[in-house]
Amino acid sequence: MLHKKNKKLSRLIYNPNVEGYIFILPWLIGFFCFTLLPFIISFVLSFTDYNILEKETNFIGLANYIKLFTEDRLYLKSLAVTFKFALISVPLRLIFALAVAMILNRKTKAIPAYRVMYYLPSIIGGSVAVSVMWRNLFSKAGVFNSLLQLIGIPCEINWLSNTNTALYTLILLYVWQFGSAMLIFLSGLKQIPVTYYEAATVDGAGPVKQFFSITLPMLSPIILFNLVMQIINGFMVFTQAQIITNGGPVNETLVYVLYMYQKSFKYYDMGYGSAMAWILLVIIGFFTALVFKSSSQWAFYESETGASKQKKTRKERKK
Amino acid sequence: MIKIATKRKINMVIYHILVCGFGLVMIYPLIWMIFSSFKESSLVMTTVTQLFPTEWKLSNYITGWKGFGGISFATFFKNSFIITILSTIGGVVSSTIVVFGFSRLKFKGRSIWFMLMLLTMMMPSQVLMIPQYIIFNKIGWVNTMLPIVVPEWFGKAFFIFLVMQFISGIPRELDEAARIDGCSTYKIFGKIIVPLVRPAMVTCAIFAFYWKWDDYMSSLIYLNSPTKFTVSIALKNFTDPTSVSDYGAMFAMCVLSLVPIIVIFLLLQKYIVDGIATSGLKG
Numbered sequence: 001m002l003h004k005k006n007k008k009l010s011r012l013i014y015n016p017n018v019e020g021y022i023f024i025l026p027w028l029i030g031f032f033c034f035t036l037l038p039f040i041i042s043f044v045l046s047f048t049d050y051n052i053l054e055k056e057t058n059f060i061g062l063a064n065y066i067k068l069f070t071e072d073r074l075y076l077k078s079l080a081v082t083f084k085f086a087l088i089s090v091p092l093r094l095i096f097a098l099a100v101a102m103i104l105n106r107k108t109k110a111i112p113a114y115r116v117m118y119y120l121p122s123i124i125g126g127s128v129a130v131s132v133m134w135r136n137l138f139s140k141a142g143v144f145n146s147l148l149q150l151i152g153i154p155c156e157i158n159w160l161s162n163t164n165t166a167l168y169t170l171i172l173l174y175v176w177q178f179g180s181a182m183l184i185f186l187s188g189l190k191q192i193p194v195t196y197y198e199a200a201t202v203d204g205a206g207p208v209k210q211f212f213s214i215t216l217p218m219l220s221p222i223i224l225f226n227l228v229m230q231i232i233n234g235f236m237v238f239t240q241a242q243i244i245t246n247g248g249p250v251n252e253t254l255v256y257v258l259y260m261y262q263k264s265f266k267y268y269d270m271g272y273g274s275a276m277a278w279i280l281l282v283i284i285g286f287f288t289a290l291v292f293k294s295s296s297q298w299a300f301y302e303s304e305t306g307a308s309k310q311k312k313t314r315k316e317r318k319k
Numbered sequence: 320m321i322k323i324a325t326k327r328k329i330n331m332v333i334y335h336i337l338v339c340g341f342g343l344v345m346i347y348p349l350i351w352m353i354f355s356s357f358k359e360s361s362l363v364m365t366t367v368t369q370l371f372p373t374e375w376k377l378s379n380y381i382t383g384w385k386g387f388g389g390i391s392f393a394t395f396f397k398n399s400f401i402i403t404i405l406s407t408i409g410g411v412v413s414s415t416i417v418v419f420g421f422s423r424l425k426f427k428g429r430s431i432w433f434m435l436m437l438l439t440m441m442m443p444s445q446v447l448m449i450p451q452y453i454i455f456n457k458i459g460w461v462n463t464m465l466p467i468v469v470p471e472w473f474g475k476a477f478f479i480f481l482v483m484q485f486i487s488g489i490p491r492e493l494d495e496a497a498r499i500d501g502c503s504t505y506k507i508f509g510k511i512i513v514p515l516v517r518p519a520m521v522t523c524a525i526f527a528f529y530w531k532w533d534d535y536m537s538s539l540i541y542l543n544s545p546t547k548f549t550v551s552i553a554l555k556n557f558t559d560p561t562s563v564s565d566y567g568a569m570f571a572m573c574v575l576s577l578v579p580i581i582v583i584f585l586l587l588q589k590y591i592v593d594g595i596a597t598s599g600l601k602g
Contacts, residue, residue: 014503014504016424016425016426016504017426017427018426019420019424019426019504019505020420020424020425020426020427020429021420021426022420023416023417023419023420023421023424023508024417024420024421024432024474026413026416026417026472026473026474027413027417027432027436027473027474027479028432029473030413030470030472030473030474031435031436031439031473033473034447034451034470034473035439035442035447037450037454038447038450038451038454039447039450041450041453041454042446042447042449042450045449045450045453052453052456103338104338106334108331108335110335110338110339112588114338114339114342115592116584116585116588117339117342117343117345117346118342118345119591120345120346120349120581120584121345121346121349123529123580123581123584123591124349124533124577124580124581126533126535127532127533127535127551127576127577127580128533128535128550128551128552128554128555128558128573128576129352129554129572129573129574129576129577130349130577132554132558132569132573133348133349133352133570133573134348136352136364136566137348141364141367142367143348143351143367143368146367146368147368149368150368176345183592228441232441232443235443236443236445238445238535238536239535239536242535242539243535243555257445260445261536261540264448264449264452265452265539265540270449270452270453273449274449274450277445277446277447277448277449278446280443280445280446281442281443281446284441284443288441
């Protein structure tokens, strides 16, 4: 009996279709339990006034969404702050990343050491420790002001509690972590054949022309990938804003996720928070679609640039 | 002829000075924090411009280690290590298994699931944090490490993507040869694929480690009692600007919290650089 059962079982687990599902089973379980189910719950909750502390939950239709856009001044503020943050910091981060990558794209022995220096901020940047450090860099008696004083510019501003500068200290922290984007660019630059530049030089193209006619087009798929990921990350900024300024001064740094966190986990207004989460998802989806849609205009795919990159771009297209 | 050579040399020197100088500006804050943590605590914010301490002291580390509320940083570090190591192992192992299924096996519905998997990669975790909290609250997992660790055990889209890039470089002929020799799919996975993708697994493990170690939001949401705090949430409470005046101890603990990440980074740099280069992972 046992033998027969084993045989049946073994025939089952060696069936190619079953084998496939056995291997992707961990992901399938995770997908249903931790992604799809929460996804559906979130959608339903966004039409209710669910509060974890209260017993009663009412279906209130679109009231959360209407309230967000018509009554909730703070929400509109957080939306504006987040857009400002992302639209300034993402391009700056990518420009820095590309510029430094081009500078480091040389053959000298010191490159690995430089790479460490420029990449280190990316590795540690998301940690609480760095946020605490940043708080002390830009406080009134902080490092930044003291160094300014040292070179003869007396400065009494507390950069973090000044409504004009607070957000920029966060942007600076974000741009500071350009290292990972830089590494991606660096590996992209290495794949551009040197002969292209040589031919361009022979034809009399200067460095600027070469940059716009060779480097940028050849890197465009990588720029595209970076742009999408960085925009998503930019909208998700939380730790820094919560620790360095906690939304202040006068909500000048109240970024989206921070406000969502406050609503959902301080006031436990989770129906409302879910509505915010859904709008966030729509915004991110919109930006991602926009970048991919527009990419056919400016991203350049070439068949010679190596198998691995091609695969990546194909995957990007699938997404 | 000599002139060109010297000119090139001068250019080279200028290049190195500029690159090095800018790099130092980049990491100056970090260096400043490290040196400050060895200063006399009362001197930290009064001698801001002086980088080197006049007297090197370990006292900040001793007072800082005591933590708050009678709980020392030993507890917080222990919690962080347990959470980080459990989620790292679970994440890497599960992702590798899933990758094998997606990239080497043919089965019905494969492409649909694969598309969905790529879609989840674009899905920010913050969007799901509310319903996940509600679920974990219902099953009584709040204020334990389970909601932080367990979801990691079911394959992470980023790691799946990274290992997949790597696995596509392994010739399929190897699998086929093994199959002809009578290997089952499970044996092919365990005896051939796993040993070969080990470098990609190391890369994933490094990223998993340092994302989890830095992770602040989920600790903030799920952990309430100080005995269960991870380093990041403990650090936040320890350095609360309204209560703290001991800058020395504060910086000492900040530095200490970065040590595991920096050590791993310096030791295993090669894997990180390779991983980023092949997959375009965010850092």
